[in-house]
Amino acid sequence: MPLLAAFIAVILLNVYAAVLIWLRAVVYRVALYRPMLLNIVLSFVPVVVAVLGIIGLLLIGTAGSLVNAPSVVSTILWVYLIVGTIAWILFFPNAIYLITELNFSHRREDDPVPLWFDIVQTLTLTLSGIANAVLSMGVMEFAFTTVILDPAHGTPVLSWVFAGVVIVLGAVGVYFGRYLRFNSWDVRHPIGMLRKLRAHFAIKGKALEAFGFVLTHAVLIALVFVPLYLLAYAALRAG
Structure with a gap:
């Protein structure tokens, strides 16, 4: 129930942000600022990827219990985890990016x-992005903790390392997206990205x-994520 309530709250926050953007155009007769609407969609993608990841893990686990091939199932599980996690990490900055809309x-x-x-x-738009980031990361860390680690004695230290690395x-x-205009799908062109990075950081003071x-944004997200995740994790274990 707490997890369902969290999902509903985050979805409502995203919807409210989109409604306010639409009302801005309708009520004050100005052009609809479509980039904000696109950013809401992009910021929600990490939530979708995280949820689909959990569903996939459940399906693989169910299929694994029906076949007598533990090594094959284990290989499929690990490949799925690695690919899914990489995909989620690539889209994760889209959620935090909404902080820069301020x-x-x-x-x-x-x-x-x-x-x-x-x-x-x-502010609603920014909060929706932070909520998307916290919810998707909470789902991923919970999966990481329960599937890979032993959560018998609480949240393992390694799971906090995972969260810290992802936050950074x-x-x-976000920095790359705001100042170098990179998108998640630009990883398809690594050479071009490296050239832009070299040219950018060649400018004095950019490093x-x-x-x-990075430091200020990472600390902000960590201060929001850690207490909320601890409360949610305790509620899930108690339930």
Whole structure:
């Protein structure tokens, strides 16, 4: 029940963010800011990937209990885990990326939209992204803990290492997306990405800027994720 309530709350937050973006255009007769709507969809992708990952694990486990080939099932399980985790990590920064929408770059000097409306709308958008990030990472860490590790004595240290690495990689991905305009699917062109990275960090001060950006964003996500995950994990184990 707590997990279902969390899913419903996150979905409602995403819907509310989309509704506010639509209302902004309708009520104040301005152009619909479609990039924000696209960002909501992209930020929810990690949640979808995480949920599909859990469903896949259950299906593999069920199929494994029906066939007498433990080594084959184990191989399939590990390949599925590795591929699924990599796919999720690639899309995970899209959720945290919504923090950067707080720069109000969509506003103009003569914007007829009241500032108070844009504050609520943009904050809701940002919170929806953080919620998507926390929920998807909670699902992935729970799967990592229960499938790979032994959770008999609480959340293993290795699972926190996993979460920490993902949070830092997510913050790095946000920096790449905001300042180098990388997308998750740009990994298909690694040579081009490396060239852009080399040119970017050749500029004096960019490395220090990136460090500060990643550090502050990672700490923020960690401070939100850790207590919420501990509460959810305790509730699931108690249930």
